[in-house]
Amino acid sequence: MGKNKSSVKDNAIQFLFKYGAIALLVFIIFYFSTISDAFFTYGNFTDILRSISIVTLLALGVTFTLVVDGFDLSVGSTMSLSTVVAASLMVWYDMPLWLVLVLPLLIGVAVGAVNSFLIVVIGIPDLLATLSMMYIVAGLHRTYTEGYSIYNNMPLTSGGTAPGQLSEAFLWIGQGQMLGLPVPVWIMLVMVLASYVILNHTRWGRVLYMTGGNAEAATLSGVSVKKVKFTAYVVSGIFASMAGILFTARVGSGQIDAGAPLMMEAVAAVFVGYSVLGAGKPNALGTFFGAAVIGILLNGLTILNLPYYAFDIIKGGVLVAALAVTYVYAKKKFSKT
Amino acid sequence: MGELLLSMTAIGKKFGPVTALQGAEFQLNKGEVHAILGVNGAGKSTLIKILSGVYPQDEGKIRLDGSDIRLESPKAAKEQGIYCVYQEVDTAIVAELTVGENILLDTFAEKGNPFVSKQKINKRAYSALLELQAESIDVQQKAANLTLAEKQMVLIARALVHSAKIIIFDEPTAPLSIHESEKLYAVITKLKAQGVGCVFISHRLPEVFEISDRITVMREGTLVKTYETSEADQDQVIEAMLGAALSNELEPRAHDIGTTLLEVENLSDGQKLKDLSLTVARGEVVGVVGLVGAGKTELAKALFGGTPLTSGTIKLSGKTAKIKHPADAIKAGMALIPEERRKEGLFVQESLETNASFPNLKKFSKRLLMDRKEEKRFADQIIERLRIKTNNTETPLIHLSGGNQQKVAIGKWISLDSALYLFDEPTKGVDIGAKVDIFKLIRQLAENGKGCLYFSSEIHEAIGISDRILVMYNGQIVKELSRQEATQERILLYASGGKEELGEEQKLGERQRNSVSI
Numbered sequence: 001m002g003k004n005k006s007s008v009k010d011n012a013i014q015f016l017f018k019y020g021a022i023a024l025l026v027f028i029i030f031y032f033s034t035i036s037d038a039f040f041t042y043g044n045f046t047d048i049l050r051s052i053s054i055v056t057l058l059a060l061g062v063t064f065t066l067v068v069d070g071f072d073l074s075v076g077s078t079m080s081l082s083t084v085v086a087a088s089l090m091v092w093y094d095m096p097l098w099l100v101l102v103l104p105l106l107i108g109v110a111v112g113a114v115n116s117f118l119i120v121v122i123g124i125p126d127l128l129a130t131l132s133m134m135y136i137v138a139g140l141h142r143t144y145t146e147g148y149s150i151y152n153n154m155p156l157t158s159g160g161t162a163p164g165q166l167s168e169a170f171l172w173i174g175q176g177q178m179l180g181l182p183v184p185v186w187i188m189l190v191m192v193l194a195s196y197v198i199l200n201h202t203r204w205g206r207v208l209y210m211t212g213g214n215a216e217a218a219t220l221s222g223v224s225v226k227k228v229k230f231t232a233y234v235v236s237g238i239f240a241s242m243a244g245i246l247f248t249a250r251v252g253s254g255q256i257d258a259g260a261p262l263m264m265e266a267v268a269a270v271f272v273g274y275s276v277l278g279a280g281k282p283n284a285l286g287t288f289f290g291a292a293v294i295g296i297l298l299n300g301l302t303i304l305n306l307p308y309y310a311f312d313i314i315k316g317g318v319l320v321a322a323l324a325v326t327y328v329y330a331k332k333k334f335s336k337t
Numbered sequence: 338m339g340e341l342l343l344s345m346t347a348i349g350k351k352f353g354p355v356t357a358l359q360g361a362e363f364q365l366n367k368g369e370v371h372a373i374l375g376v377n378g379a380g381k382s383t384l385i386k387i388l389s390g391v392y393p394q395d396e397g398k399i400r401l402d403g404s405d406i407r408l409e410s411p412k413a414a415k416e417q418g419i420y421c422v423y424q425e426v427d428t429a430i431v432a433e434l435t436v437g438e439n440i441l442l443d444t445f446a447e448k449g450n451p452f453v454s455k456q457k458i459n460k461r462a463y464s465a466l467l468e469l470q471a472e473s474i475d476v477q478q479k480a481a482n483l484t485l486a487e488k489q490m491v492l493i494a495r496a497l498v499h500s501a502k503i504i505i506f507d508e509p510t511a512p513l514s515i516h517e518s519e520k521l522y523a524v525i526t527k528l529k530a531q532g533v534g535c536v537f538i539s540h541r542l543p544e545v546f547e548i549s550d551r552i553t554v555m556r557e558g559t560l561v562k563t564y565e566t567s568e569a570d571q572d573q574v575i576e577a578m579l580g581a582a583l584s585n586e587l588e589p590r591a592h593d594i595g596t597t598l599l600e601v602e603n604l605s606d607g608q609k610l611k612d613l614s615l616t617v618a619r620g621e622v623v624g625v626v627g628l629v630g631a632g633k634t635e636l637a638k639a640l641f642g643g644t645p646l647t648s649g650t651i652k653l654s655g656k657t658a659k660i661k662h663p664a665d666a667i668k669a670g671m672a673l674i675p676e677e678r679r680k681e682g683l684f685v686q687e688s689l690e691t692n693a694s695f696p697n698l699k700k701f702s703k704r705l706l707m708d709r710k711e712e713k714r715f716a717d718q719i720i721e722r723l724r725i726k727t728n729n730t731e732t733p734l735i736h737l738s739g740g741n742q743q744k745v746a747i748g749k750w751i752s753l754d755s756a757l758y759l760f761d762e763p764t765k766g767v768d769i770g771a772k773v774d775i776f777k778l779i780r781q782l783a784e785n786g787k788g789c790l791y792f793s794s795e796i797h798e799a800i801g802i803s804d805r806i807l808v809m810y811n812g813q814i815v816k817e818l819s820r821q822e823a824t825q826e827r828i829l830l831y832a833s834g835g836k837e838e839l840g841e842e843q844k845l846g847e848r849q850r851n852s853v854s855i
Contacts (some may be wrong), residue, residue, distance in 0.1 A: 120628055201706045203698035213684045220643060220673055221696045221749075222664040271497050 017329040018278040021286075021322065025293050032300035039303055046182055050067025052295035053188035054079075054243045054250070058266035059273075060195050061239030066270060067199065068232040069212035070119065070126040075240040077137035078111045080256065082244030082297040084141050087150040087166065087254025094164035103235070104241045111137055112237025116230040133296025134263075136205045142256060150254030166252055184246055188288075193238070208232060209281070213226040229264035268315060269294060280330055294320060339604060340366035341403075342534045343388075350383055350398035350558075357383040361397070362560040363553060364502065364532040370525060372537045372545045372566075374578055375555035379768075380718070381538055384555070385505050389421040390414030401502070415443060420496035423506040426488040432481035436843065439480045440494045465494040469524050474636035493524060504528065512546060514629060515829075522548050532540035541570055542768070555577055561690065576767065595619030595730075597655075598788040599757055601640065604649030609635045609812040613649070617757065617788040622779060624803030625792045625814075628832050632812040633792040634676050637761045640790075641673040642666040653757065674743075675793075676761040682746035682786035685735040690716040690728060692734060692745055696750045719748035723807040724774050740771025747778060757788045764798055776802055796828050810834050 013058040033040035058075050064070040082104035084308055089095040089103060104170070111133065118129035146157060152165040199205035210217045211228045219225050223228055246256050273279070273286025297318065343365040350358040358380045365371050373381045387394045390408040399406055401417055408414045423429055437455075440462040445453065462476045463715040471490040474483065480491065489509060496504050510518040519563055525535055525548060539545050545552060545566075552569055552576040554561040561577045578620070587724075599617040604610060609632040617623050627633050638644050640651065642660040651658050658669040666673070677682035684692055694701045694712045701712050716730040723744040727737055734742055743763060751759065760779065764772045779789055779802055793799045799806060806823045808816040816831040 014849070197706075202706070203702040203707060206695065206698055207705065210684055210687070210691075213686060214680070216681045217684055218695075220641070220663050220675055222662075222667040223660060224664060 012232065013329055014278075016325050017280075018324050021272065021276045021289060021293065024318075024321075025289070025296065027149050028293070028296055032296075032303065036300075036303045044299065046185065048292070049185045049298070050182045051187070051299070052291045053178060053182075053184035055203070055265050055269060055295075056188050056288055056291040057191060057239050057243040057246065058262055059193055059269040059283060059291055061236035061243075062198075063195065063238070063268050063269050063273070063282045063284060063287045064208070064232045064235045065126070067208045067212050068229050069215070070229060070232060071130065072115065072236045072240075073127065073130040073263065074111060074115060074133040074137055075236060075243075075266060076261075077134045077141065078108055078211060078237055078240035078256060078257035079244040079247065079259030079262065081111075081137050081141040081144075082107050082241035082256040083248050083258045084145050084150055084256060086170075086245045086248045088145070091150050091152060091154060091162045091164045091237050091254070092105065092156075093130045097167060097169055099244060100170060104245050105238055108239070108241030108244075109234050110236035111240070112234035113230070116233040119233070120229050126204060129223050131241075138257070138260065145254070145256055145313050147256065149256050151305070152253070157305070171249055171252060174201045174246055174251070184250060187242075188247065191242070192284055192288045195287075199284050212281075258280070268293075268319045271319060271326075274326045275322040278329070280326060339369055339532065339534075341365075342367045342369075342401065344398075344400045345384070345388065346398050346400075347388060348384065348399075348577045349395045350387065350392060351395055355711055358387075358394075358558040360559050361555065363388075364563070365536060366550075367534055368532045369551065370529055370535045370537055370549045372539065372541075372549035372552045373555060374539075374545065374552055374574060379578070380558040381555050382507070384559075385421065385507060385536065385538065388503075389419060389505060401742070403786075405710050408447070414567055415499065417574075418500065418502035419503045419505070420499070420503070421505040421507065422489060422496070422780055424433040424511055426485060426492055426512075430480050430483075430488050432479065434480055435459075435474035435477050436480055436483070436491055436755060438476055439491050440476070440498060442467055442495060443499065453662075461498060462494065465497045466490065467791065468497055469494055473568075480635070481530055484517075485512045486514075486520070489513075489521065490524070493528075497528075499535060503534045503536065505537050505538070505539060506514070509537075510539060510541065512629075513737065515655035518544065540768075542574065546571065575769065592620055592784045594621045595786055598653065600652040600655075600792075602650050602652075604636075604639065606635065606639050606644055607647035610639060611812045613812075613814050615807055617790055619756075619786045619788055620783050621804050622783050622789040622791055624806040625797035626796055626799045626806055626808055626828055626832060627794060627809030629794055631649065631794075631809040631832065633794070633809055634761055636809070637673060637675070637759045637790070637792050637814070640666070641671060641759060643673075660686050667753065667755070672753065672755035672757070673758065673759045674746050674750070676762060678743055680744045683734055683742060684784045685734050685742070688731045688733060689720070689745055690730045690736075693719055693749045696749055700752055715752055719751055720743070722751070723748050723778060738768070738771075740774075741765040743767050743771065743775065747775070755787070757790070758782060759792070761792045763791075764793070764795060772798075793802070796825050796832075800825065800828070808809055808832050 029040070038044060058079060061075050062072055083106060086100055087102045089100045109307070110270055114129055118124045118133070119126050153161045155161050173183055178186055199208065205220070207223055207228055211223055211225050215225045244259065248254050269290035270282055270287050272290030273283060273288070274281060276283070276286035276289045279286050294315055297314055301311060301314060341364065345361065345363040348358050348361040361380060361384055363373070363384060373384065375381045383392065388399070388408070389659045390411040390413050391485070393409060399408060406417055408417065408419070431442065435444070436550065437459040459476045463472065466472050466474055466476065469490055471487070471723050474487050474490060483491065491714070493504065509521060513521065525537070528535055537545065537549055549566045551563055552566055552574060553563045554574060556578060564574065595618055597616055598619045599614070602614050604613045613636065615623070625633055625636065635644065639646055642665050651660055653669050658665070661667065662664045663673070674727065684695070690712045693716045695809050701708050713730055719725065720727065720730070725741050725744045725748070727741060734745060737745070746764070763775055767775065768829050780789065783789055791799060791802055800823050804820055806818045806828065807814045808828055810832055811834065818827065
């Protein structure tokens with residue numbers, strides 16, 4: 001009798017853990033569809049995907065650092081920096097498009113490199129090192145713009161107006177359409193897929209996961225843990241600057257502090273992703289899924305006209321539920337007999 | 338013979354679908370030391386966890402002093418006077434508290450006077466230590482400063498403060514030196530004289546025979562037999578543990594030893610290791626024996642590039658190898674099976690497949706993408722070759738027993754076909770069945786022309802497996818002994834820093850033929 005009950009409970013947890021997030025998503029979609037005709041439409045779904053594309057890119061970067069048992073808190077600031085740098089290169093300096101794309105990415109690489117220097121060489125714990133970098137990079141980007149957002153032909157503090165404008169080709173990245181989907185959605189999907197393949201199906205992914213799982217064992221199996229961590233933080237920086245470029249192209253100006261509110265959302269998406277398909281660890285598809293669940297929920301609540309201020313309660317609730325399922329399951333799975 | 342203190346009858350326990358205990362029996366008299374023996378997975382830890390209140394039993398009865406009791410929590414067990422001295426003493430000691438506070442720790446959770454008096458605590462703690470003849474431990478110092486053996490004494494004292502009826506010793510001697518172990522035996526004898534029932538769990542047969550009054554052998558979750566120690570012999574007990582007679586003699590080496598494979602000269606690491614030189618030939622098993630702390634693990638790690646060297650050269654097949662990182666060592670043809678397999682050798686939350694393919698990922702990803710089928714095939718291959726007991730290549734390793742985990746830690750190197758294998762305490766915490774498999778595997782590797790360095794503090798085992806033995810003491814190799822010269826006594830002498838007197842006729846004592854010890 002008792003045994004039966006406990007195995008039912010076990011199975012329920014198993015099921016929740018594997019399919020809970022998907023079931024939740026289906027339920028949310030179903031629920032909102034019955035309430036609003038505007039919800040279950042192609043247009044609305046592409047809207048949702050577009051709205052989550054930037055967060056998803058940030059979150060993919062965070063995923064890579066979490067895979068190696070690190071944590072990158074500086075992604076928001078890095079994104080802000082690359083947002084204003086991309087805009088300023090065009091507006092202030094009239095640079096060609098390729099430089100506008102490459103320089104912010106190099107900034108991402110640089111921030112990642114500094115992060116890993118602090119962590120790997122100096123030995124500051126990941127969370128603290130990237131927290132410091134979060135402040136430093138945020139300060140850098142505000143100093144760089146003197147606190148102003150950057151827009152076409154803006155007046156300059158030195159007098160006169162800025163010479164350049166955001167080019168059409170650049171704006172297409174954030175606002176254009178391709179094969180029936182917005183360009184940012186394509187970028188996001190390609191990056192999610194690439195991250196998934198790399199993390200789950202290549203030896204590089206294996207090395208990343210094992211380094212995160214047990215750095216000592218990985219070292220004694222011939223892995224250079226320092227290099228692996230370095231790579232993960234550089235990848236994270238690159239993803240953050242991609243998100244920044246995308247943001248500039250999307251809103252058509254270089255907003256300051258663009259990344260700060262998105263950072264925690266990205267982290268939440270990654271953690272919700274732990275619970276997708278029973279992974280129990282950071283993974284690319286889960287991250288995308290986590291971002292989607294949050295995005296769809298917010299979209300639906302907007303349609304429902306729920307007060308905007310209450311949204312964070314919902315986000316927090318989803319995160320808690322996902323984490324609860326993940327950790328209860330982990331306790332079962334790895335409990336020693 | 339004392340009167341009956343405890344009886345556990347028809348104890349059953351399941352974890353999910355796995356039956357850990359079924360119809361297990363155990364009895365303990367007052368003033369008796371009763372050893373429980375069994376291979377890993379036989380159910381002895383589950384049984385003592387039930388007795389100490391960690392798990393509730395699914396079925397069966399526990400009677401203490403003639404009345405039925407239920408042990409629903411460790412606290413309930415302590416209230417009944419059942420205390421456990423765990424193998425990992427650090428988990429039970431609060432390092433930041435003083436020795437006195439640690440000894441009286443359980444009283445803090447009691448109801449009653451909420452104030453604690455330092456003086457009273459120290460006085461009671463001191464008198465408990467005095468009973469153990471361990472009054473040299475200062476009750477006012479922080480527990481963090483104690484040695485492992487002293488921490489154990491603190492735990493025993495903690496039990497004594499509460500006039501324990503039963504004390505369970507779970508592999509208490511595993512981390513102790515020989516001298517410390519002997520002191521512990523003395524304490525146990527003393528407890529015995531006071532009428533305390535002692536449950537003693539150990540992998541080391543000789544000490545079990547030395548200290549216990551009775552031996553209960555368990556296998557597959559149930560009682561096999563209880564022996565009077567005075568009437569039992571080792572072979573009988575081993576047979577009962579394994580369920581079949583074990584030929585405990587390794588066949589003598591039948592193959593020839595080849596050319597020199599590894600040459601190490603004047604190796605130092607600036608810390609522990611001082612000026613070590615050694616060689617290993619193809620097909621040779623060289624034992625490196627020393628007591629705990631002699632520097633064996635440091636040597637293995639240094640050879641493998643895990644720690645930097647300050648001087649010395651390492652040559653493999655005549656070529657100088659520059660080894661700055663384990664990756665270089667692996668490339669040069671070395672494989673290390675580290676001592677702390679869970680911490681250093683394996684990814685315990687990952688599957689056997691993932692673990693097995695990891696040192697040689699390139700082989701399993703010809704075109705960048707991982708070839709899962711090939712991984713599975715290799716996993717199945719090492720399961721068969723090393724006789725690993727698991728039903729599934731995808732179960733996380735944490736669910737495998739110590740011996741099977743160790744086999745995975747060895748098996749993962751097989752795909753690389755390394756030339757030199759470094760085994761650091763490969764039999765630690767491994768049951769005898771798996772031990773024999775591991776010995777056979779090492780022999781097999783040697784037969785195939787591989788060189789093996791076998792680092793161990795189990796002198797018996799090292800004598801059994803090695804062609805040559807290097808004795809380490811305090812970071813140096815103090816003596817080299819051939820297979821014929823090596824006896825337990827001589828090795829122990831050198832390993833503890835002694836020297837044989839020259840001039841005296843060296844007696845090459847009859848080497849014990851029982852190569853495999855437990």
